[in-house]
Amino acid sequence: MRLVLPASEISxxxxxxxxxxxxxxxxxxxxxxTIPDTLCVTGDAYQAYVSQTGLRERIALELxxxxxxxxxxxxxxxxxxxxxxxxxxxxxxxxxxxxxRSAFSSRFSGKAVAVRSxxxxxxxxxxxxxxxxxxxxxxxxxxxxxxxxxxxxxxxWSDAALLYRQEIGLSVEKSAMAVVVQELIAGERSGxxxxxxxxxxxxxxxxxxxxxxxxLVDGIVEPDRWILDRRTREIISHTPAQRKYWMxxxxxxxxxxxxxxxxxxxxxxxQKEVQTVFDTAxxxxxxxxxxxxxxxxxxxxxxxLLQSRAVTTxxxxxxxxxxxxxxxxxxxxxxxxxxxxxxxxxxxxxxIREADRLSKLDLSVLSDxxxxxxVKRRWEINHKxxxxxxxxxxxxxxxIRLFGQYYNDAVQPDDSYEFIDLLSDTQMVSVKxxxxxxxxxxxxxxxxxxSEKLRGSGQIDETSVFNIKVERFIRExxxxxxxxxxxxxxxxxxxxxxxxxxxxxxxxxxPTARRxxxxxxxxxxAFFRRFDEAQRAQAADVLDLARASYxxxxxxxxxxxRIEAQLLAAIQAARHRLSDLKQEKRxxxxxxxLADILAELDHPDSPKTIEVNSTGxxxxxxxxxxxxxxxxxxxxxxxxxxxxxxxxxxxxxxxxILVCDAVDPNMTFVVPLxxxxxxxxxxxxxxxxxxxxxxxLPCVTGIPDATxxxxxxxxxxxxxxxxxxxxxxxxx
Amino acid sequence: MAETDDIRRQITxxxxxxxxxxxCTHRESQPYASLVAFVTSKDLRYxxxxxxxxxxxxxxxxxxxxxxxxxNSSENLESDFHRAMAVTIIGNAAEVLGRNREGPIKRYLEMxxxxxxxxxxxxxxxxQVKVKSYFLVRNFQNVMELHIHE
Numbered sequence: 001m002r003l004v005l006p007a008s009e010i011s012x013x014x015x016x017x018x019x020x021x022x023x024x025x026x027x028x029x030x031x032x033x034t035i036p037d038t039l040c041v042t043g044d045a046y047q048a049y050v051s052q053t054g055l056r057e058r059i060a061l062e063l064x065x066x067x068x069x070x071x072x073x074x075x076x077x078x079x080x081x082x083x084x085x086x087x088x089x090x091x092x093x094x095x096x097x098x099x100x101r102s103a104f105s106s107r108f109s110g111k112a113v114a115v116r117s118x119x120x121x122x123x124x125x126x127x128x129x130x131x132x133x134x135x136x137x138x139x140x141x142x143x144x145x146x147x148x149x150x151x152x153x154x155x156x157w158s159d160a161a162l163l164y165r166q167e168i169g170l171s172v173e174k175s176a177m178a179v180v181v182q183e184l185i186a187g188e189r190s191g192x193x194x195x196x197x198x199x200x201x202x203x204x205x206x207x208x209x210x211x212x213x214x215x216l217v218d219g220i221v222e223p224d225r226w227i228l229d230r231r232t233r234e235i236i237s238h239t240p241a242q243r244k245y246w247m248x249x250x251x252x253x254x255x256x257x258x259x260x261x262x263x264x265x266x267x268x269x270x271q272k273e274v275q276t277v278f279d280t281a282x283x284x285x286x287x288x289x290x291x292x293x294x295x296x297x298x299x300x301x302x303x304x305l306l307q308s309r310a311v312t313t314x315x316x317x318x319x320x321x322x323x324x325x326x327x328x329x330x331x332x333x334x335x336x337x338x339x340x341x342x343x344x345x346x347x348x349x350x351x352i353r354e355a356d357r358l359s360k361l362d363l364s365v366l367s368d369x370x371x372x373x374x375v376k377r378r379w380e381i382n383h384k385x386x387x388x389x390x391x392x393x394x395x396x397x398x399x400i401r402l403f404g405q406y407y408n409d410a411v412q413p414d415d416s417y418e419f420i421d422l423l424s425d426t427q428m429v430s431v432k433x434x435x436x437x438x439x440x441x442x443x444x445x446x447x448x449x450x451s452e453k454l455r456g457s458g459q460i461d462e463t464s465v466f467n468i469k470v471e472r473f474i475r476e477x478x479x480x481x482x483x484x485x486x487x488x489x490x491x492x493x494x495x496x497x498x499x500x501x502x503x504x505x506x507x508x509x510x511p512t513a514r515r516x517x518x519x520x521x522x523x524x525x526a527f528f529r530r531f532d533e534a535q536r537a538q539a540a541d542v543l544d545l546a547r548a549s550y551x552x553x554x555x556x557x558x559x560x561x562r563i564e565a566q567l568l569a570a571i572q573a574a575r576h577r578l579s580d581l582k583q584e585k586r587x588x589x590x591x592x593x594l595a596d597i598l599a600e601l602d603h604p605d606s607p608k609t610i611e612v613n614s615t616g617x618x619x620x621x622x623x624x625x626x627x628x629x630x631x632x633x634x635x636x637x638x639x640x641x642x643x644x645x646x647x648x649x650x651x652x653x654x655x656x657i658l659v660c661d662a663v664d665p666n667m668t669f670v671v672p673l674x675x676x677x678x679x680x681x682x683x684x685x686x687x688x689x690x691x692x693x694x695x696x697l698p699c700v701t702g703i704p705d706a707t708x709x710x711x712x713x714x715x716x717x718x719x720x721x722x723x724x725x726x727x728x729x730x731x732x
Numbered sequence: 733m734a735e736t737d738d739i740r741r742q743i744t745x746x747x748x749x750x751x752x753x754x755x756c757t758h759r760e761s762q763p764y765a766s767l768v769a770f771v772t773s774k775d776l777r778y779x780x781x782x783x784x785x786x787x788x789x790x791x792x793x794x795x796x797x798x799x800x801x802x803x804n805s806s807e808n809l810e811s812d813f814h815r816a817m818a819v820t821i822i823g824n825a826a827e828v829l830g831r832n833r834e835g836p837i838k839r840y841l842e843m844x845x846x847x848x849x850x851x852x853x854x855x856x857x858x859x860q861v862k863v864k865s866y867f868l869v870r871n872f873q874n875v876m877e878l879h880i881h882e
Binding site for chain 1: 811871874
């Protein structure tokens with residue numbers, strides 16, 4: 001068993017040990033093409049590591065928590081995060097580590113290297129898929145190279161790889177990761193070349209940037225682009241780039257820097273050089289007998305091929321495939337910073353203005369015709385914001401993931417979601433709203449007279465402090481009736497709010513500081529201690545971005561909810577007019593228009609009815625333990641309150657276990673009353689999980705069929721450490 | 733119903749894939765586990781095994797008919813942890829006598845042809861367990877219950 005093979009010693013018989021990338025490099029070398037000095041850490045090294053540490057079965061257990069087909073993308077991301085943490089926390093056994101370390105040190109001594117994945121499986125098909133696994137550039141020294149090889153091993157189980165698991169034949173038993181360690185050629189010009197244009201078979205493409213090609217590959221730096229004729233190898237066209245930045249090596253990695261003016265004025269390649277690059281790529285194509293996608297760099301007028309693989313694109317036959325979109329959510333720090341600015345400075349203020357503007361319009365004075373138009377206008381406004389939500393707000397949530405990985409890499413904590421504690425002392429709008437609810441409940445608690453009055457006639461003294469505060473709450477957050485009824489009965493009345501307050505008031509006030517601030521401070525300190533002074537500023541920036549991302553994760557829905565509430569209010573007004581008409585309380589007017597617009601928007605007249613399990617069949621199925629994802633640590637037992645429709649929220653009682661399909665941010669006001677949260681939708685960063693963590697509640701997400709398997713009144717135990725929901729007391 | 737069918741099918745598949753099960757009996761507060769060759773009825777209402785009447789397990793059953801049986805597909809491999817399934821069965825056990833033995837013995841011997849002499853020995857009892865419930869464990873920690881009502 002050889003843990004390491006130099007490129008010059010790799011032959012076809014090693015294919016299953018070195019993967020496509022390493023094999024291609026060895027073939028290029030053999031055919032006389034210049035490549036950087038290259039070592040391959042074989043799949044045997046990976047196999048020895050996962051066998052000796054017991055990781056192989058740990059990964060299998062993670063992957064078999066539930067059926068893949070039932071996992072949302074967020075759960076797959078969580079799964080990949082947990083597996084990555086397993087790798088980070090499991091050191092490479094000493095004999096393997098010391099063999100690898102000394103091989104790296106003696107081969108590269110102090111030289112910078114690139115550490116790249118070279119995935120392998122039984123038939124070698126995985127080799128040609130780009131972007132599923134990690135690569136690192138500008139790594140120096142045996143120990144650091146080893147650390148990055150470890151990270152590349154972990155990336156065999158990246159979320160992207162898990163999403164494309166069928167195409168690449170990913171399996172715990174068979175798959176392994178080889179790693180290419182390659183001297184870093186600090187090229188003056190770099191790029192990629194396709195010997196066959198994916199869009200036009202008679203053409204080839206060369207793309208080039210100044211400096212290293214990481215910026216091009218990651219889409220951060222715009223390249224100059226040449227289209228060539230495959231047969232004559234003549235240039236057909238050149239599309240120059242704006243040439244603002246380049247990627248340069250820094251202490252540990254590479255970073256984007258402004259391109260000096262004099263450099264930016266020239267394309268990275270002269271015409272002749274474009275042809276030289278293309279010729280070298282064609283040489284690779286002739287050698288491999290198939291069109292190639294190559295990465296190259298030029299230093300001191302020598303063209304190096306860094307890698308070569310067959311031209312392929314990841315496409316699924318399933319027309320409904322959203323995986324490309326999911327993967328596009330992976331954003332760079334720079335990209336997220338720009339997005340943050342736009343969201344905080346432009347989009348959120350515009351949303352607030354929009355909701356305010358709409359709320360000022362008195363719907364009752366509109367003619368039927370105008371009301372119909374208003375419904376349609378509001379539908380369009382809401383639709384526009386929903387689109388913005390998907391295109392801008394959801395991708396921004398990736399800031400949390402970026403920090404999660406950053407934190408886990410640096411701290412290697414036992415709990416791979418510990419990083420959330422550093423984010424959770426932000427002031428989310430929903431938490432502020434709940435604090436206001438708590439204040440109102442406190443007034444009722446301390447005023448028996450008021451409490452009795454509310455329970456009796458429900459009348460509130462208009463001038464009382466309580467009423468003033470209730471009205472302030474309604475002004476800021478609405479009366480909760482829309483939330484409680486799912487928009488089907490926006491009463492514009494105080495009853496739903498008062499009912500919730502009365503329920504809250506029958507129990508002692510909730511500790512507001514359940515979020516362990518002290519612990520957060522300690523974690524933060526420990527996190528920053530991992531970095532030297534120069535790196536600390538970057539760590540602080542990533543944390544700051546993640547905090548904004550985390551806060552927005554909930555706030556955006558509240559703001560979106562305000563706009564939706566305005567649409568619902570108009571729909572409600574239209575419905576009232578139609579019902580008045582039925583009862584002959586008003587003349588027909590343009591009522592037809594209203595009916596038409598409601599039908600066009602297909603807004604349900606009544607909440608959907610949910611089928612509930614029937615019992616009484618001779619064979620009865622009952623859940624006992626259902627496994628989901630641990631999303632908030634802690635354990636709690638209580639009576640289940642299953643939310644089939646928003647009206648069920650009105651029945652929510654202190655100490656109930658909230659069981660729902662998905663916690664809608666507009667219904668999180670019941671969370672402080674809950675003992676735990678169980679959600680069908682999976683993921684660590686969904687609203688239910690975030691709000692539960694904020695209140696220190698045990699939370700399990702991703703429970704398949706949660707709202708049909710569990711019934712209101714069932715005794716339920718929620719284990720937020722293991723992600724298990726146990727139904728019933730266990731009596732036989 | 734789809735869920736019921738799915739659970740029932742998985743229990744049926746698991747029970748028919750295994751030849752041996754762990755039987756738990758008890759007497760005077762002392763639990764006692766033993767290995768038995770078993771077979772279940774097609775409708776999952778009954779489980780059968782054969783035991784010499786001189787055994788502890790048989791004496792325990794005579795004293796306390798409530799028993800439990802564990803069937804599992806583990807192979808003593810690391811991969812068992814994510815792959816193996818187990819079902820815990822509870823019910824009441826009683827010896828089957830006379831002509832009622834014929835059907836179950838035939839089914840039992842189809843599963844365990846090598847046990848013919850054992851099954852037909854006059855010193856052995858055919859024990860029928862009237863199953864109350866199955867507790868199916870999959871994916872390491874997922875547990876679903878199948879209860880059989882009268």
